[in-house]
Structures are given as C-alpha cells and as structure tokens.
Amino acid sequence: xxxxxxxxxxxxxxxxxxxxxxxxxxxxxxxxxxxxxxxxxxxxxxxxxxxxxxxxxxxxxxxxxxxxxxxxxxxxxxxxxxxxxxxxxxxxxxxxxxxxxxxxxxxxxxxxxxxxxxxxxxxxxxxxxxxxxxxxxxxxxxxxxxxxxxxxxxxxxxxxxxxxxxxxxxxxxxxxxxxxxxxxxxxxxxxxxxxxxxxxxxxxxxxxxxxxxxxxxxxxxxx
Numbered sequence: 001x002x003x004x005x006x007x008x009x010x011x012x013x014x015x016x017x018x019x020x021x022x023x024x025x026x027x028x029x030x031x032x033x034x035x036x037x038x039x040x041x042x043x044x045x046x047x048x049x050x051x052x053x054x055x056x057x058x059x060x061x062x063x064x065x066x067x068x069x070x071x072x073x074x075x076x077x078x079x080x081x082x083x084x085x086x087x088x089x090x091x092x093x094x095x096x097x098x099x100x101x102x103x104x105x106x107x108x109x110x111x112x113x114x115x116x117x118x119x120x121x122x123x124x125x126x127x128x129x130x131x132x133x134x135x136x137x138x139x140x141x142x143x144x145x146x147x148x149x150x151x152x153x154x155x156x157x158x159x160x161x162x163x164x165x166x167x168x169x170x171x172x173x174x175x176x177x178x179x180x181x182x183x184x185x186x187x188x189x190x191x192x193x194x195x196x197x198x199x200x201x202x203x204x205x206x207x208x209x210x211x212x213x214x215x216x217x218x219x220x221x222x223x
Contacts (some may be wrong), residue, residue, distance in 0.1 A: 033059070033067060038077045041067055088120055094128060101134060105190040109136075129191075136189040169222025179214040 033041075037057055041064055044053040050068070054061045071077055089097075100107075100116045113125045129135070145153075160167075 032079070033063070035077070038067065038071075042071065042077075088124055089117075089128060093117055093120075097125070097128060098132060098134075101129065101191045105192065106139070107191075133193050134191055135193070137192045139190050165222075172219055172221040174217070174219035176215060176217045179216060 040057050044056050050064050054064045096116050100112050
C-alpha cells in the first residue's frame with residue numbers, strides 16, 4: 001500500500017502535457033528507469049495518481065507502481081546490487097577503447113587491446129565493438145596524388161563545367177599503363193561503421209616500382 005500526504009493531492013491535466021513515447025531497447029527488453037524518470041515519478045505522484053504519472057512519464061502503469069512501492073519501502077531510488085559477475089569494462093574503459101579505435105583505425109584488435117585494455121580478453125573487446133556497430137573493413141585504394149596534381153585536375157574540371165555530352169564526345173582521351181612485376185601487397189583492414197566515409201582517412205596509396213616489364217598505351221573517343 002502506498003501512502004502520500006492527502007493535503008498535497010490535486011488534479012493534473014495530462015492532456016495539457018506532451019506524453020513521451022515509451023521505447024524498448026534494440027534487443028526488445030525494457031530499459032531501466034533513469035534518475036530523471038525516477039524523480040519525475042516521485043514529483044508527479046505527490047499531485048496525481050499512478051495512472052496520471054504513467055501518462056506523464058510515458059511508462060507502463062505496473063512499472064510506476066512497482067517503483068513507488070520500492071521507493072517508499074526502502075527510502076531510496078537506488079537499485080539493489082544484482083547477482084552474478086560484474087561487468088569487466090568500466091565506462092572509462094569503454095570510452096578509452098572506442099576513442100582508440102577511431103583514432104588508430106589501421107591497428108589490429110590485438111594491438112589496441114594490448115595497449116589500451118590489457119586486462120580484458122579479445123572476446124570482450126569484440127563484444128564492445130559489436131555493441132557500437134564497429135567492424136573491420138577493407139581499406140579503399142586511391143592514387144597517390146600531390147597537391148599540385150589535385151589543383152590541376154580541379155582547374156581542368158572547372159574550365160569544362162559548362163560542356164555538354166557532345167563536347168566531351170569530340171575529345172580523344174588517352175592513357176598509358178605499366179605492367180610491372182612486384183610482390184603482392186598485404187591487404188589493409190580498418191575499423192569503421194557501416195556507411196561511414198572512409199575515402200580520406202583510411203585509404204591505401206599504391207606505390208609504383210620502377211621494374212617496368214611492359215608499357216601499354218590506349219585511347220578512346222565518343223564518336
């Protein structure tokens with residue numbers, strides 16, 4: 001039974017308040033009451049009923065009632081300690097690992113774990129990355145362009161920005177390629193999230209060697 005002062009009882013108008021939408025976690029489980037929600041329940045219950053508080057906070061009626069019973073019985077809003085093994089990673093450890101992964105994208109899992117979190121195992125490290133949707137992706141490849149090369153290409157594109165398709169068809173485009181014999185390079189993997197842009201920070205710049213075996217030249221045009 002929940003007892004509150006009768007003098008403080010009043011009437012609230014829940015239709016005048018924007019009711020927040022209750023949401024569950026991504027895994028389908030109900031989330032715990034935050035400290036803000038606990039304070040709102042206690043404050044609203046002084047002037048209203050459990051049904052009114054449930055509407056205002058956006059939580060089920062049973063959740064509000066259960067919390068109020070525990071609060072008036074224990075005299076505190078803190079949750080009891082749970083049974084079982086406590087979590088290995090603290091909030092500080094999680095922030096450190098996530099910051100290191102985003103800073104050193106080309107490091108391996110073992111390198112980051114050994115440097116920033118040597119007290120945890122690789123499965124624990126992988127579990128944290130999965131929770132934040134971070135995976136290893138194959139690094140993109142792009143040519144090693146200098147600043148003057150990029151400026152020249154930009155000027156060329158700006159000078160022809162008003163060209164039509166017929167204008168480009170009247171130009172002959174040529175290029176040459178060297179077929180070289182060189183050892184196959186190791187693929188590079190980087191930490192990233194799906195959809196994250198990786199062109200500027202996580203790219204591999206292939207270097208051409210001078211052991212030219214064969215030169216190939218070709219050209220094409222629109223007509």
